[in-house]
Amino acid sequence: MNIEQWANEFDNYLLKNWVNDDNAHDIFHLRRVWRTAQKIMEPIEQVNPLVVLAACYFHDFVSLPKNHLQRHQASSLSADKAVSVFQSHFPSLPEHYYEPIAHCIITHSFSAQLEPKTIEAKIVQDADRLEALGAIGLARVFAVSGQLNRALFDANDPFAQNRPLDDTQWALDHFQQKLLKLPSTMQTSMGRLLATQNANYLVQFMAKLSAELKGNSVQFDDHIIEQFWL
Structure with missing residues (x-):
């Protein structure tokens, strides 16, 4: 599949299966983050767009309220749940992508205060933070x-x-x-x-x-x- 087809697959899965009542982190937020990530990626070489795409769509898979005591753990919970979904519903997604996607998801969070180590994680973090501006x-x-x-x-x-x-x-x-x-x-x-x-x-x-x-x-x-x- 090309990147657009992957985006449609992730989008359709979330529309059918994702239970979420946080209007600030809904499917439209995920789509906007992906669009912004594409703009950020344009001048950067050697980026894996599928890793970025998957992280953009699943970075808020577990969304906790701003005042929740476990808010800082939401990104780690999202990463774990995302990998489980990849294994069960997206068998054609290469297994060696799981770890870099999870790293993007875990480090995107402002409250987690973790440093992104890969260019893909840096792109996802920037794209998500731009939603706050x-x-x-x-x-x-x-x-x-x-x-x-x-x-x-x-x-x-x-x-x-x-x-x-x-x-x-x-x-x-x-x-x-x-x-x-x-x-x-x-x-x-x-x-x-x-x-x-x-x-x-x-x-x-x-x-x-x-x-x-x-x-x-x-x-x-x-x-x-x-x-x-x-």
């Missing part, structure tokens, strides 16, 4: 915060100028606490470029929000741009 990332952070019953922002100090950041209470704090730091964690040159562009989109949102909170519904707050622009 840009318009998709903006939508996801507030959707997840709503599920966790967190406030949008601290009305008295929305940008934490005079208090510690705390994204367990306020969704907006997550921008500074994690999201705007993601470009510096990217493993590939294309990943860093895309992450910087999409992180600055979040800065623009922050600048617009700041202006609106000050009663200006038209302009952006230049001070926020100056403070956070990457």
Whole structure:
């Protein structure tokens, strides 16, 4: 099978068999991560696209809530379950691919804090982290915060100028606490470029929000741009 046929096989399997109620990590997320991974792969030589593809489709096979005590183990659980599925449902997938695919899945996770050792794992990690930035990332952070019953922002100090950041209470704090730091964690040159562009989109949102909170519904707050622009 060519890579497109493999993608269809994985997609169809997950649609029929994957039980998942996490809207931030659904089948559409998996498809987007694969598309992004393809873009990141374009300038890179000696990449195994099937390893990347399989990891993109199965990296969230076990998805645990952000506040779950075993959240940091989700990627390892996903890798184990994915290999089991490959053995039972995809016999034509070469067995020697299992370990590199599992490595991609295990190391993609931000909460696991593991370093990717292969170019395929670096691509998958970058592609997945890019989902936390840009318009998709903006939508996801507030959707997840709503599920966790967190406030949008601290009305008295929305940008934490005079208090510690705390994204367990306020969704907006997550921008500074994690999201705007993601470009510096990217493993590939294309990943860093895309992450910087999409992180600055979040800065623009922050600048617009700041202006609106000050009663200006038209302009952006230049001070926020100056403070956070990457």
